[in-house]
Amino acid sequence: MTRRTLLGAAAAGAAAVATGWSADPPFTLPKLPYAYDALEPYIDAQTMQIHHDKHHQAYVDNLNKAVASEPSLAGMTVEQLLSKLDSLPAAVRTAVRNQGGGHANHSLFWLTLAPASQSGKPSGALAAALDKSFGGTDKFTDKLRASAASVFGSGWAWLSVDGSGNLVLDTAPNQDTPLTAGRKPVLGIDVWEHAYYLKYQNRRPEYLAAIVHVINWDFLSHRYDEFTR
Numbered sequence: 001m002t003r004r005t006l007l008g009a010a011a012a013g014a015a016a017v018a019t020g021w022s023a024d025p026p027f028t029l030p031k032l033p034y035a036y037d038a039l040e041p042y043i044d045a046q047t048m049q050i051h052h053d054k055h056h057q058a059y060v061d062n063l064n065k066a067v068a069s070e071p072s073l074a075g076m077t078v079e080q081l082l083s084k085l086d087s088l089p090a091a092v093r094t095a096v097r098n099q100g101g102g103h104a105n106h107s108l109f110w111l112t113l114a115p116a117s118q119s120g121k122p123s124g125a126l127a128a129a130l131d132k133s134f135g136g137t138d139k140f141t142d143k144l145r146a147s148a149a150s151v152f153g154s155g156w157a158w159l160s161v162d163g164s165g166n167l168v169l170d171t172a173p174n175q176d177t178p179l180t181a182g183r184k185p186v187l188g189i190d191v192w193e194h195a196y197y198l199k200y201q202n203r204r205p206e207y208l209a210a211i212v213h214v215i216n217w218d219f220l221s222h223r224y225d226e227f228t229r
């Protein structure tokens with residue numbers, strides 16, 4: 001994929017994210033915005049194919065089943081569902097939390113990655129915010145890796161924006177998302193074993209050292225601008 005095409009895909013993705021990741025149900029699996037092998041050697045093609053085609057598809061299918069079972073959820077975007085989990089009917093709350101979280105989190109995850117040659121650097125307001133909050137991009141990625149390494153079991157490390165516009169770095173178990181806490185997710189690092197086990201087996205820190213080479217900083221800078229302008 002050319003850089004121009006990739007940036008086009010990222011811009012389209014940013015627009016989709018701004019409006020809630022997905023239109024009305026039934027929810028669908030978004031197309032991966034690059035080839036399965038585009039993140040080699042950091043993330044291997046087989047992992048990308050299974051992660052996207054099988055794991056993400058399963059979240060989509062199971063979310064659709066949950067939403068179909070509860071008519072009051074009709075027409076809600078996945079972002080809306082996750083933002084008001086506590087008010088959802090108890091019968092579907094856990095399914096929406098897990099399967100809806102899985103769909104939203106992975107939809108964002110694919111867009112936040114890019115081939116290493118196109119990874120770029122943070123720019124504009126995001127670069128300034130990373131300097132202010134973490135002492136620079138390198139210190140931020142060090143802290144991101146440490147946070148992600150500290151997740152016990154399955155979960156994510158998250159960079160999000162709170163209601164005051166501040167960056168927050170934290171972790172969440174399973175498929176929980178900052179959306180449920182009223183924050184806007186900028187970047188999530190998936191540390192479920194399915195994200196790295198084929199290539200890295202038990203060596204999660206090696207996966208984390210690798211994935212920071214394929215972060216799509218152009219996309220993240222644009223996304224942060226949308227959240228804070």
Ligand code: MN
Binds near residue numbers: 051106190195
């Ligand atoms: Mn995953």
